[in-house]
Amino acid sequence: MVALVKENAPILIVIASLFSAYLLPVFMQYRRYGIVGFLALATQFFVLFGGIFLATQVLAKGSFRYILAGWEAPWGLEITIDPLSTLFLIMIGLINLLILVYALPSLADELGNKVRATWFLTLFMLLTAALCGMALCHDLFNLYVFIEVATISGCAIVGAKGDARSTEATFKYLILATLGSCFVLGGIGFLYNLTGNLNMLFVNHELAQTWSNYQYALWVSLSFFIVGFGIKSAVFPLHVWLPDAHSSAITPASAVLSAISVKGYVLGLVKVFYIAVGPLIVASLNISDILLLLGMGSIIAGSIFAIAQTELKRRFAFSTIAQIGYIFLGLGLNNQAGLTGAFFHIFSHALIKTALFLIAGFILIKTGKSQIKDLTGIGKQMPLTMGAFTVVSLGMTGIPLFSGFIGKWNLLLGSLEAGNWLAILVLLAGSILAAIYLFPIIKQAYFTTNQDYAELKENTIMIVPILILAGTVLLLGIFPRPVLTLASQAASMLLGQ
């Protein structure tokens, strides 16, 4: 039995999330709400341990494939397990587990009743399954299907609260995200038309021989992908849906969307551009420069918009746009250090942004305040929370000894290697701007007069995930080795083809 699970671990990770998503409503029907929470937690544990198990296997014996339904590659589907996908699996498992530990005690209160809470968990599990599938799939159409499942479930958990503001944000998100998936599907159609294959490896082999005959068609296809994935991962000119959606959703939803879901689409872009099409073709069609420009624009514009916001969650939502910019910049650099930095930044930003959203939600639950100007003197009332906030903000700005630094340092190295001085300037400016939009909150929390808050207790279980996240940010800044190894192996795998 154990051997069977070990052998089929890649597919079982996806299937377990899917199973638990559809088992939850059954338990809800018979009012076993205790089992609902336990099942959700157990599934995330399984994803996390599955990810770690696959990562050790990949580090020990290199990437491998898992063949579905006994059909070999050109006819059947296959799943690849490589450093990149295991990095994503570990990230999804860890973040979702912590978010669930935070969310489970308060979910029923926040959504109104336990039935709605169960439906929320169902959608959450579907999102997990879709993201795990995106991380593992090795087939363009499979990628599209998982993107679509992630989009619909992501939209639905934005609107889980059911008030007017979040419903409107959901509709906006749904329309724009579906527009994006139309573009992705069109791009896949062009690639299929050119190569006659949907398996990424076979597409790559075909294109490597014949791409110079179809330069214009390939250009159209890749620009379809850029627009589609750009809308879904919210880079600067295409970001309009993100602030509304991420700030009006309930806390666990905005945390999972900001931290993981957006990066799932970046992963889709990476898979298409670097595995299916190949870095050489991407560089020689000047797509890298477009990614670089999008990244720089996102860093600057997202940070400046974030400074202008007065609401805590909205500021964090705009900061997500800026941080996505770093990842695009790393992808556009198209060299080893740049890609390593981008992948490490994906992981560290997931930790940081989850912590920030959970803190915002915790403050909202405890004090009922969401505006930044109301948070005077809260540092003395909630020392643990604001301590974690300080750690995480330092990580976001990229101070050494915190996890944000490692990613940004690698991005800097990549820019130096590419000789791109503009990118270096933008990276430094981005750090300064991050400091401008985060440090005033800390200053206000500690160095202004106290307000009279009624008995603020921090001794609930909800504080635990926040502290774990802050601790991980610190730990990863000092001992980045495990994640950095996976990230650099992923980068060399993508560039080595």
Added chain:
Amino acid sequence: MLDFILKKVVLILLPFIQMFGIYVIFHGHLSPGGSFAGGIIVAVGFICYSLVFGAEKGQEKIPHKITNLIESFGTLWYGLMGLVGVLRGAGFLLNKGAVAVGQPGNLFSGGLIFLITFGVGLKVASTMVTLFFTLTEEE
């Protein structure tokens, strides 16, 4: 009068619509159509009934609890059928080699596909019915 004719016509047509839907579901591997199209046809039968006789009477026939359970059942059934291949020591969703595959052209050919389409058809039908009731319910 119009109401009377509508009700009679629907009652006469309903079995045929349902029968055709089930036919399309189960012949998915032999002829055009399949579980999705067949499931929608089955659901359209129920929707016709609820449109003519009123949503309350339709919901009496298929309570929300039942559609809810069927929806879960469809997906879980698909997953379980996929796990058959895992238990037989090969990949997920293994079909040929896991169970006996009949003669091509017969109804009982294609191994697990027959069983899988059954679950998916149920799931699609119940989802469509749920969607219809969600859109029609007042406030």
Added chain:
Amino acid sequence: MELTIGAKLLNNYPFLGSLIIFGIGCYTVLSNSNLLKKLLGINIMESSIFLFYVATGNIRGGVPPIVDLAQPEALYINPLPTGLMLTGIVVSISVTGFALALIIKLYRFYGTMDANEIFEIRNEGKNNGSSS
């Protein structure tokens, strides 16, 4: 024999047509403020892409990919794009259903199906809320 551009476009008419419809659908989504029309625009875009895929797999003079044991030598078209687009239709109808549920919910909140009017109503509410 070198074909002129017009002849090339005529030979690849499904692709040309699908891209034109894609453009019209995209314009419908972005230019109309009515939520229902936005949704129909999305549907039009998706169906244009289905047309693109099916035209990829189609062969003039072929037969549908249903195995006929009497004619083993028939020229079957490529069944893969057709199968893929079945998934596409499933996705499109689920998006449509979800969006319609959201539209009806928004209609109950705001009493309108027009994005601009919703925006105005929300802004008025915000201004009143902050001044009072």
Added chain:
Amino acid sequence: MSFAGPDIINIILICFLITIAIAINFMKDLLYVVIVFGVYGLIMVLIWLRMNAPDLAITEAAAGVATTTLMIALIMRTTRKVK
């Protein structure tokens, strides 16, 4: 298979599709829009049939034409009643 020239009926059907798509963009009354959208789906069914995809045709007829039009008509019913 030797090249046999473009299929003229398909071209006419695709021209219909383009016309209907433009019409949907510019029509004001939503009820007409919904009816015309049903026609769009039906022409799509014909195109699938001519392109040797009966599988898609039956699904599009059930899903794209019947169910989508029905659901949108239900929405219209509710929104007009409240008005």
